[in-house]
Amino acid sequence: MNIGEMQRLLSQKAEGTPDHKFDDLFSLVWRKDWLRLASDYVAQNVGSKTAGCDGIDMGEFEEDLEGNLGRLRSAIQSETFVACPVRRVYIPKPNGKVRPLGIPTIRDRVVQEAVRMVLEPIYEARFSQYSFGFRPNRCTMDAIKCITWTTQENKKFFWIIEGDIAAYFDTINHRKLMRLLRKRVSDERLLNLIWKFLRAGVMERKLFKDTTLGTPQGGIISPLLANVYLHELDKYMERYTALSHKEKTERRKNGRANSVYVRYADDFVILCNGTKEEAKAMRHEVKNFLGSTLHLSLSMEKTKITHLNDGFDFLAGVLQT
Secondary structure, eight states: OOHHHHHHHHHHHHHHOTTOOBOSOHHHHTOHHHHHHHHHHHHHSGGGGSOOTTOOOHHHHHHTHHHHHHHHHHHHHTTOOOOOOEEEEEEEOTTSOEEEEEEOOHHHHHHHHHHHHHHHHHHHTTSOTTBOTTOTTOOHHHHHHHHHHHTOGGGOOOEEEEEEBTTHHHHOBHHHHHHHHTTTBOOHHHHHHHHHHHTSOEEETTEEEOOSBOOOBTBTTHHHHHHHHHHHHHHHHHHHHSOOHHHHHHHHHTTOOOEEEEEETTEEEEEESSOHHHHHHHHHHHHHHHHHHHOOOBOTTTSOEEEGGGOOOTTHHHHHO
């Protein structure tokens, strides 16, 4: 069975059987054709000319491509593969600040890509329609269009909560993430491989730092893992977004607000058609959920409540970068 057919089967199984736990996924990662395609994807990436902490870029890796893939395949299959520390650099942001970026080695990128190719069809089948960041066939402008449709004056969603999770990528709880992955994946060999990447550490110049929290921005598998984590927030918000038209009408008749929620990676907005006080209550509710369930902190200083007429900056930073 070729790769595309296998991915379609994984997606169909995930969508058709929401409670199914997938096992024997690990054998896909070290399949020869799987690793070869993963290396092709890595080579096409604009960052392929940038080396990780071992100093090897994609050009050097491809000088002995078959040999390198063969050794990688043997290491994965025998479960002796060891993830290298991520090289950390800092990228300037438009506001004058810097954003930390993690650069894995080429060999680690190939393995992460192979893991992503296995997991993405499974999780994409159940991800929320209100999640737009780092997903296939979805982009920033899709999120903007969703917001634009909602903010038409006749819809009366006048109060906006601009969600800001403090240091999200740096504070993802590894053990909580693994528990979330186990809801759908029971293959401990694959989970152990992911754990190796989470715990690989960071090299900043010549200084090594342990990684006990977070997923480094720049890692190929990091965006998917980050979406798996915040999918819990998406599901929590379904108590407001998944209501029928009748239920929403009843809420308004009873003087309760309805809400619309849109997320792009760790940026999200909640639009409320009630009062400012109800928007404040919603902000407090989300803060409590993030803290108690996901061990994340909502920055109350940056999570502003804004009236639609005053405008808001959802994804402004993403669009600039």
